[in-house]
Amino acid sequence: MKTMNGIRVALGVVIAAVSISAWAQDGASAGASAGTASAAVTASGGMTAKAARQANRALRRKVYAALAKHKEIDAGDISITAKGGAVLITGTVPDASQINTVTEIVKGVAGVTSVTSKLTLQRPFGQ
Structure with missing residues (x-):
C-alpha cells in the first residue's frame, strides 16, 4: 500500500515537472516569434498595435x-x-449648417487623411 502511494506521488511529480517544462518552452518560443514579428513590422516602417492606438487617440x-x-x-x-x-x-x-462646418473643421486638422460624416440634424422634442 505504501509502495503504491509512493509511485503515485512520484508519477504526479514527474507529470507536473514535464508539463511545466513544456509550458515554459511553448511560451518562450511564442514570445520569441512574436518579438521577431513585431521587430519585422517596426523595421518595415509599420507601427506596433500600441503605437497605432496611441496615434489614433492623439x-x-x-x-x-x-x-x-x-x-x-x-x-x-x-x-x-x-x-x-x-x-x-x-x-x-x-x-x-453645422454639418458642413464640422466636416470642414475636421478636414483642416493635421494628420486627418479622410473624413466620413454621419452627422444628423437634431429634432426638437415632441416632433
Missing part, C-alpha cells in the same frame, strides 16, 4: 480640440473615431 484629441475652438459648434452630441488618419464623425447637431 488624433481624436486634436479633432476635439479643433472643434472646441469654434464656439458656434455645439459638439456635445458629436463623437469622433480616428483610425490611421481616417476620421468618422457621428452624432447630432442642432443646425443643418
Whole structure:
C-alpha cells in the first residue's frame, strides 16, 4: 500500500515537472516569434498595435480640440473615431449648417487623411 502511494506521488511529480517544462518552452518560443514579428513590422516602417492606438487617440484629441475652438459648434452630441488618419464623425447637431462646418473643421486638422460624416440634424422634442 505504501509502495503504491509512493509511485503515485512520484508519477504526479514527474507529470507536473514535464508539463511545466513544456509550458515554459511553448511560451518562450511564442514570445520569441512574436518579438521577431513585431521587430519585422517596426523595421518595415509599420507601427506596433500600441503605437497605432496611441496615434489614433492623439488624433481624436486634436479633432476635439479643433472643434472646441469654434464656439458656434455645439459638439456635445458629436463623437469622433480616428483610425490611421481616417476620421468618422457621428452624432447630432442642432443646425443643418453645422454639418458642413464640422466636416470642414475636421478636414483642416493635421494628420486627418479622410473624413466620413454621419452627422444628423437634431429634432426638437415632441416632433
